[in-house]
Amino acid sequence: MLTVKAYASPSAAEPLVPTSIERRDIGPNDVLIEIAFAGICHSDIHTVRGDWGPQAYPLAPGHEIAGVVVEVGAAVTRHSVGDRVGVGCMVNSCGQCVPCESGNEQYCVAGFTGTYGAVDRDGTITQGGYSTHVVVVEDFVVRIPDSIGLDVAAPLLCAGVTTYSPLRHWGAGPGRKVAIVGLGGLGHMGVKIAHALGADVTVLSQTLKKQADALELGADHYFATNDPQTFAQLAGSFDLIINTVSAPVDIDAYLGLLALDGVLVNVGAPAEPLSVNVFSLITTRRALAGSTIGGIRETQEMLDFCAEHKLGAEIEVISAEQINEAYERVLASDVRYRFVIDASTM
Incomplete structure (x- = not known):
């Protein structure tokens, strides 16, 4: 076992503290990664x-991991020492069900093994990227192109693929009108990716305070949702809406913004249930859908796409001792647009 430095939550009611955690011995198909940067996702806060x-507990979160391979198992063929690599929200799956065999491990019938807070194959609880090193089976490690800095790449492993996957699946591209609800960690990547795909992109945010940022990121239009006229003005406008907000919203109001056969996709995951009036769906054959991260193949595709289009996350790099402060700032929407932890400060 390898003992490494980490930050972990002792309980649901306590702040994260410096500690040490154990990583398993490297098996024949495993990769040992020295973590350089780890993004802070809203999911980390919800979970801990x-x-x-x-x-x-104790639980070390973090599923936006970027680093360098420092050791590989004897049977590893996909990665070598010195490779720049990433790990996202999954570290294993059954590998045998239809979703896994089709490259959709995120929808594994048995449930994928989460990067933290999940029961691993050896019966231990997985610990995430708020640490200096991690051991992951090679099939769940992706290559980070040289043209993307490891710091701006880390959030792509969750925020990037979480928006890329539904944008690709529901056909965002030229001639399609796409709205991104919320301009946060997920939303800002949704804007960048939708713009790079060639879609007409609108940002829907509570106020106008992020308008300049949205336009600079690639949005064509921006509207404040605290203005009742927004929903009247934009009624029936969009082919696809990606809702990135991790808090309850008026689903019926947003469904009203969809054109015929339009789709509203939820990628944000509020703790509270959301309700919908069926007439918001049947009157113009609208659809309400959900999407979670992406498979390993799609995650690599997303990274290569971001490299091709020179995309990376907008980040604020922090030291490990600032994690708890960063959590409070995330909850206050006081980050533009992703906190990234410098793992060397653990």
Whole structure:
């Protein structure tokens, strides 16, 4: 076992503290990664604070991991020492069900093994990227192109693929009108990717305070949702809406913004249930859908796409001792647009 430095939450009600965690011995198909940077996702906060159910503590979160391979198992063929690599929200899956065999491990019938807070193959609880090193089976490690800095690449492993996947699946591109709800960690990557795909992109945010940022990121239009006229003016406008907000919203109001056969996709995951009036769907054959991250093949595709289009996350790099402050700032929407932890400060 390898003992490494980490930051972990002792309980749902306590701040994260410096500690040490154990990583398993490297098996024949494993890769040992020295972590350079780890992004802070809103999911980290939900999880360690018990918003999505009880957790096993202490728990080190983090599923936006970028680093360098420092050791490989004897049977590893995909990665070599010195490779720049990333790890996202999954570190394993059954590998045998239809979703896994089709490259959609995120929808594994048995449930994928999460990067943290999940039962690993050896029966231990997985610990995430708020640490200096991680051991991951090679099939769940992706290559980070040389043209993307490891710091701006880290958030792509969750925020990037979480928006890329539904944009690709529902056909964002030239001639399609796409709206991104919320301009945060997920939303800002949704804007960049939708713009690079060639779609006409609108940002829907609570106020006008992020308008200049949105236009600079690639949005064609920007509207404030706290203005009732916005929903009247934009009624029936969009082919695709990606809702990135991790808090309850008026789903019926946003469904009203869809054109015939339009789709509203939720990628944000609020702790509270959302309700919908069926007439918001049937009157113009609209659809309400959900999407979570992306498979390993699609994650690599997303990274290569970002390299081709020179895309990376907008980040604020912090030291490990600033994690708890960063959590409060995320909850206050006081980050533009992703905190990234410098793992060398663990």
